[in-house]
Each structure stands twice: as C-alpha cells, then as structure tokens.
Amino acid sequence: MIDSNDEVSSALSALKPVVALETTIFSNLGLPSPANEQALDRCMSAIRALGAVPALTAVIDGRIWAGVPTELHQRVLSCGVKIAERDLSVATAQELAEGVTTVSASLAIAERAGIKTFATGGIGGVHRSSAETGDISADLNAIARRNVLVVSAGAKAFLDLPRTLEFLETHSVPVLGWKTYDFPAFYTRNSGLRVGHRVDSALEVAKIHQSRRALGQGGSLLAVPIPEDAELDAQSINAAIAESLARVEQQKISGAQITPHVLAAIETATEGQSVAANLALAENNASIAARVAVELAAL
Numbered sequence: 001m002i003d004s005n006d007e008v009s010s011a012l013s014a015l016k017p018v019v020a021l022e023t024t025i026f027s028n029l030g031l032p033s034p035a036n037e038q039a040l041d042r043c044m045s046a047i048r049a050l051g052a053v054p055a056l057t058a059v060i061d062g063r064i065w066a067g068v069p070t071e072l073h074q075r076v077l078s079c080g081v082k083i084a085e086r087d088l089s090v091a092t093a094q095e096l097a098e099g100v101t102t103v104s105a106s107l108a109i110a111e112r113a114g115i116k117t118f119a120t121g122g123i124g125g126v127h128r129s130s131a132e133t134g135d136i137s138a139d140l141n142a143i144a145r146r147n148v149l150v151v152s153a154g155a156k157a158f159l160d161l162p163r164t165l166e167f168l169e170t171h172s173v174p175v176l177g178w179k180t181y182d183f184p185a186f187y188t189r190n191s192g193l194r195v196g197h198r199v200d201s202a203l204e205v206a207k208i209h210q211s212r213r214a215l216g217q218g219g220s221l222l223a224v225p226i227p228e229d230a231e232l233d234a235q236s237i238n239a240a241i242a243e244s245l246a247r248v249e250q251q252k253i254s255g256a257q258i259t260p261h262v263l264a265a266i267e268t269a270t271e272g273q274s275v276a277a278n279l280a281l282a283e284n285n286a287s288i289a290a291r292v293a294v295e296l297a298a299l
C-alpha cells in the first residue's frame, strides 16, 4: 500500500532512524520558488547530516510514498493539490497524478510505514474564525491519534494559539517545549503561552515518545522555537498577520485554501522576511527530529 525508495526501505528494515516530512510546505502552496526547493534540500541535508534518513511523503501516480524517489522530487515541488488525511483513499482510488501531503496525511502515512518521527515547519490548528466557521485543522486530530512524534515551531502564528493548545489538551497530546516552557509562535520564539513540559535533550524526548508507544497512546508534539538569529520582530509580524487575515477574509477564501493564501499574503506584507524565517525554522526542526530519531533507534 505504501511505497518507499531504496534508502528508506533499507533504513526501515534495518531499524535505522528515519524522519518523515510532509510536502505541502515544499510545494508552492507552502513556499514560493525557489525557496521551496531550497527548503527541501536544507531539510533533507540536515536529517542526513545527523545520521538519519529523510522520508518525503506524497501521492504520485496514485501511489502513496513514504520516501519519494529523487527523480520524482520535481513533481512534488510543482504540485498544487493539497492532500489531507481524509483525501488519501480518494487519491489512490482515483489515481491522482500528484498530491502533496499536509501534516495529517503525512502522519497517517508515517504511522503505517513504521516511521516514528516527523518534522515540519508549523502544524495547522484552530483558526481564529473557528467559532463561526468551525475550521480546525485535521492535523490536530491526526497528532492525537497517530503514534508519531511531531516536531514543529509551534502552530502557525495566524491561528488561534490558545484554542489550539486547549484542543491538544482535550485530545491528550503532550506538548513538550524544547529547552523552554514557552509555546513558540512560528515566526517568533514566544507566544506568551506555556507548554505542559520542558525537555532539554533528544534522549529525553525519545524516552517520552517510547513510553507513549508502550502505553499504546498517540503522538506527542515537540515545540521548537525558531533559532534566535532567524526570529522576526513580534510587532511587525503581528501587524503583517492581521493585514493578511483581513485581506484573505475580504477575498472570501475558505477551507483548505485559507492556509496557502494567508502564507502568501504574509510573505508580501513582510517583503519576503517570513520566507527566510520559515526556511530557517524548518531546517532546525528537521535536525532536532533527526536527533530524536537517532536516540529512538538506539533505545
């Protein structure tokens, strides 16, 4: 049901560390060209540099991949179809040509393929308009159900972060702060909200995730603040977010299209600064995920 390139299938059968990656972030739905390709290269290299194997998830020619072969990467980069967990079965049955995965789809694939660790930029969450629209990303539910460790720089800052944390609590997802008690806000290191637990090493995270597995529970969220030198100014990014949300609301965009449109509007409002920040945090998350994967494989 799930295909893997040689590198990923050998790593999985030898129980070597593997880190799954979603692909919406590497398509133009997540990042503009050529930043999307740079992000892909930087994340894959960061994982390999620490002795782990990256497994890119996507749907290509109706097949589900955990470890897209290199010769198919271009089709991922240029893909414009976003696949959430619920879309996977339709995409295979209807033999979709190309689909890039969200966090939810990627976690479903990773769990099925036996991959324990996953990295992204920022997860989806509860939208600020959720009281009227009911828009809550399927990412949250997938993290709760799938037994995979998710490494991210918090949830994207244009979401309702307090409600996102409440949802995670309700659905019993442990939120771990990487060397901090502050929940990060994607472009900035501190949202003003607190996480349940602070962790200070990859081994500690690996042990927590191992216990989750042993108890037959779901995933955990490791929240890693953006590196200090890449952090954006909180006031200007919050102004850019407010402006972007207002613009997207005016355009009457809804559902799965909201996130790509808001990301593009923030890029315009910050004159590209948000893109550089996104690349830096995605790469950093990939390397921390790789460190945890290495520790998990050794336990």
Ligand code: PSU
Binding pocket: 022, 023, 024, 025, 029, 030, 031, 101, 102, 103, 104, 120, 121, 122, 123, 124, 125, 136, 137, 138, 139, 156, 255, 256, 257, 259, 263, 278
């Ligand atoms: N993080 C990013 N860029 C992105 C996304 C996350 O830095 O493009 C994508 C992820 O694929 C995430 C998705 O799963 O947005 C959430 O979309 P939605 O809000 O429609 O569930």
Ligand code: MN
Binding pocket: 135, 136, 137, 138, 255, 256
């Ligand atoms: Mn949504």
